[in-house]
Amino acid sequence: MNIPSADRETIRNLARFRYSLRRFLRFSEKAARSRGVTPQQHQLLLGVAGFTEDGAATISELAEFLQERNNSVVGLVERAAQAGLVRRRNAALDRRQVVVTLTARGARILRHLSRLHRDEVERVRAGFGAAGGVRAQTTARSARKAEP
């Protein structure tokens, strides 16, 4: 394997960072499902309500927010619309554009999930800000018998 110690240090830090990230995303995923929406739908709601100034977003804007291709977003919006989370309408000014807004139900779920996330994000931020130490993680690691 022979990895130089400078790289080892970098790798160790990156691993901690990614582990922290995974745990956060996992938390978020469970939170979303606990409210009856998929993680992707939750992100969609967040993008619709929080990415722009006016609480509405086009497919392209959502694709930028989610960092996905717009055909992926089309499908996601379609399913979310069927689930009664968002509403679509054509922009009057440019009728190629599709403006997505939240339904009352979508807004309610987003509000609830956002409150749940607020605290957790602070924890993650604290972990990121620290010089590389997230203590709770080390304890979470399962003990493995030493190799002979």
Added chain:
Amino acid sequence: MNIPSADRETIRNLARFRYSLRRFLRFSEKAARSRGVTPQQHQLLLGVAGFTEDGAATISELAEFLQERNNSVVGLVERAAQAGLVRRRNAALDRRQVVVTLTARGARILRHLSRLHRDEVERVRAGFGAAGGVRAQTTARSARKAEP
């Protein structure tokens, strides 16, 4: 939609945070693919080399690191092994355990990717640490015509 302004603030911050996250993950994904491995394989390499003290990890440890079920990890390791990125061997002490280590090729790729990621992570951390302002994002947002 009627979302209270306190929630609006929270939602706005969460959206910024998630957008930053998505962009980072996107960057990471492209970096991995540019070196000929899938994003998941990259994370696997990182977990093997950086999650434990000894540069090796069992399936269960990797499942914890990746926050996935261990059957998912079994498949991931299988594919990575076939791609010549990692090696498996049974732990001598507890023969139920499977210890995963990096091949020379896996280590080389991980080293390269880690260097690429180091700077980017710092940028993300900076964005997280700031009181909620990631400026670059606003400019990246596509302009949408105002609704009439």
Added chain:
DNA sequence: GGCATTAGATCGCACTGCGATCTATCTTAC
């Protein structure tokens, strides 16, 4: 008005993570 551009939509596909289930190994109690 005609041509390039842009915003979405449609289709089929491939990957990946999961639930359910199974086997092998280790641990504990008796």
Added chain:
DNA sequence: GTAAGATAGATCGCAGTGCGATCTAATGCC
């Protein structure tokens, strides 16, 4: 020692999801 339970992985089939390729409709521009 041995049977019962626990633990670590492996196997199988499936469903969700994001993507490439391609198409249509609306807009911009000269």
